[in-house]
Amino acid sequence: MSKVGAPDKLIVNGKRLDGRKFDEMRELTIKAGIIPNADGSAQVDLGGTRAIAAVYGPREVFPRHLSDPDKAYLNCIYTMVSFSTPDRARPGPSRRSVEISKVVKDALAPAIFLEKYPKTAIDVYIEIINANAGTRTAAIIAAAVALADAGIEMRDLVSSIAAGKVDGELLLDLFEPEDNFGDADMPFAMMPRTKEITLLQMDGELTKDEIAELLKMNMKACEKIYEAQKVALKEKFATEKDLAQEEGESQ
Amino acid sequence: MEKLYVNDRDIVVPGEMLADGIEYLPSGKAFRDGEKILASTIGIVSVKGRVVKVIPLAGRYMPKRGDVIIGKVTNIGHSGWTLDVNSPYNADMNIGEATHEYIDLAKTEMSKYFDIGDYVLAEVITISEAKFIKISAKHRPYRRLNGGNIIQVSPTKIPRIIGKQGSMIKMLKDMSGCDVVVGQNGLVWIKGVPEKEVIVANAIKVIEKESHKKGLTDKIKQMLEGGAK
Numbered sequence: 001m002s003k004v005g006a007p008d009k010l011i012v013n014g015k016r017l018d019g020r021k022f023d024e025m026r027e028l029t030i031k032a033g034i035i036p037n038a039d040g041s042a043q044v045d046l047g048g049t050r051a052i053a054a055v056y057g058p059r060e061v062f063p064r065h066l067s068d069p070d071k072a073y074l075n076c077i078y079t080m081v082s083f084s085t086p087d088r089a090r091p092g093p094s095r096r097s098v099e100i101s102k103v104v105k106d107a108l109a110p111a112i113f114l115e116k117y118p119k120t121a122i123d124v125y126i127e128i129i130n131a132n133a134g135t136r137t138a139a140i141i142a143a144a145v146a147l148a149d150a151g152i153e154m155r156d157l158v159s160s161i162a163a164g165k166v167d168g169e170l171l172l173d174l175f176e177p178e179d180n181f182g183d184a185d186m187p188f189a190m191m192p193r194t195k196e197i198t199l200l201q202m203d204g205e206l207t208k209d210e211i212a213e214l215l216k217m218n219m220k221a222c223e224k225i226y227e228a229q230k231v232a233l234k235e236k237f238a239t240e241k242d243l244a245q246e247e248g249e250s251q
Numbered sequence: 252m253e254k255l256y257v258n259d260r261d262i263v264v265p266g267e268m269l270a271d272g273i274e275y276l277p278s279g280k281a282f283r284d285g286e287k288i289l290a291s292t293i294g295i296v297s298v299k300g301r302v303v304k305v306i307p308l309a310g311r312y313m314p315k316r317g318d319v320i321i322g323k324v325t326n327i328g329h330s331g332w333t334l335d336v337n338s339p340y341n342a343d344m345n346i347g348e349a350t351h352e353y354i355d356l357a358k359t360e361m362s363k364y365f366d367i368g369d370y371v372l373a374e375v376i377t378i379s380e381a382k383f384i385k386i387s388a389k390h391r392p393y394r395r396l397n398g399g400n401i402i403q404v405s406p407t408k409i410p411r412i413i414g415k416q417g418s419m420i421k422m423l424k425d426m427s428g429c430d431v432v433v434g435q436n437g438l439v440w441i442k443g444v445p446e447k448e449v450i451v452a453n454a455i456k457v458i459e460k461e462s463h464k465k466g467l468t469d470k471i472k473q474m475l476e477g478g479a480k
Binding site: 039040057058059060069111113117118119120148149150151152153154155156157191192193229230233234237238 | 265267292
């Protein structure tokens, strides 16, 4: 470690700086339907990272020329609010946020039945309220729950997590110091039912075996995240269950 | 290997497995992937024999043929009207679908029948591949909704406002003396004495918000009698 401000050791006595085991995730809380004015919304807390997603649509496409007669136009916008990082983040789109918007969109698109909503737009807005590594994965978890909350037809939910290599050890769900001073980081997203991977990025150097090992860790964690997403959605709609109501007919 | 993974009235999320085997048939917001039947939206499962149906709990209104809807006129063209029907797609109403009368365009203004801003009760007659929606207000009871007030509710809550065999809406109408028309696209038109209109509008909002709670009918009854808040 030679970087400025880096702690001497990121792993002490076989434990991480925050006391987690190597394959342990940070605490995950998901809440669905937190924004009344959106068609669907969700808030995800992954350790110190908080992401809020709002989904609007399907609705008319703007600008009009982006509309596709065969399928919906999926629009994802990822933003970090100015107080999300220790140093003030300059508001507005940046190189990084444009890239993340793109990968989040590509991670979600395969899960949505876009062809069921021709000539429309589905807008997904994701705000990072607090950033502590793993913002794109929290963004995907939140966006998938928000899309389902909006009642948009989907093949599956999308779960996402990152794993990486720090001080020669393979770790799941890196937090801030590990992310900043670690050797490698691998964000990952998949559709838990079909096990199709929709996002795979890598930053740093890893061997072939290490990649295989990290993939395994990520997939295992995604199953857990999927369960949490399911619970969050069912919780929001649980109240609807008691009702014994038949579908009615309009006059 | 036929197997059902869910019970009737379970809540399911997109991608959740409902049943396995070609014996079962998907309906509503359920779809088939290979031999499996899966849910495509958040919804409630209804199992009737071999048919596994998912009734959605959220979502925008998507027009279906035969739906009775309330639209707002947004534009008058050369040969028809364009209406906003609270869905991602606009609806078109041709001049021939407006009334039984012959409209002589040389002598009459089209706005005499439906002007911009008017609300119209109409039926969806066709939906093309390209999602052009055609609606008609030619037959009874389809008409222009004069006066009154429009409120918007979630389209998935419409069956609750109507109630079993129209019991809820009948109560709303009878007890308030208001005329209430419910469109399947989530718009509700209320006309009556202004004070009563407000009461009915509030009652409908309560139905939308507390549709799951027990004793809803009694609560609405109380509201209409002027007892509760």
